[in-house]
Amino acid sequence: MATTEPIPDADRPGRTGFLLARAGGRAIRSLNRALEPFGLRSRHYTVLSASAARGGLSQRELGEILGVDPSAVVALVDDLERAGLVRRDPHPDDRRTRLVVVTAAGQVTLAETRELARRVDDGLLAALTPTERATLETLLERLTDPS
Template identity: 70%
Template sequence: MRTRHHTVLLVAADSGGRSQRELGEVLGIDPSAVVALVDDLERDGLVRREPHPDDRRTRLVVATEAGRARLAQTLALARSVDEDLLSELTPAERDTVLRLLRRIAP
């Protein structure tokens, strides 16, 4: 899964749904560019578009159960890679690296 696809899935799963405009802000890209990412994820059954409860002109991108399962798999894999990569660091150094990574890849 590509980084931007992963970020869309992560945000959609974590927030209970976001508009394409909001996803564009998170990714730092134009909302129109988000359409292709959401289309890809929707085609794979990982997200769905739902009506916004407060704005009938807006649709929310929401993670499906399959999307949440895929996200859990990728996060588990990332953790195992993190453990291998960070094994030579002290606990304080690991915390610093992980904190910095979370700032650039939420």
């Protein structure tokens, strides 16, 4: 069966998008597995991490950062609030918006899960040198944040 010849790269439109999708899927699944003991999933970690980093974000802002629909943010914050990891505080200037703030318990969980996330990334990117890894991250940032 002569089906294993290499395919010329020029003949693979959509290949970069496919590689991104496959790598992204693996990243999500790896982190989901690692977070299982905490009853959390990748998205929960990202909400927690982003909220802590910015010291309180509106759900709209979270949705933009995550690239997720506002209705999905509601469900994620519901989960985290039920687990006592975040609060929904009133916004000082706008009574429509609610600031998602990480609680003390959330900070503890975040510290623990950060270690897991670091290890998951290390695993995913094990084939790259530190320099290459930094290059990849820079290119990915530029992809989605052109300015």
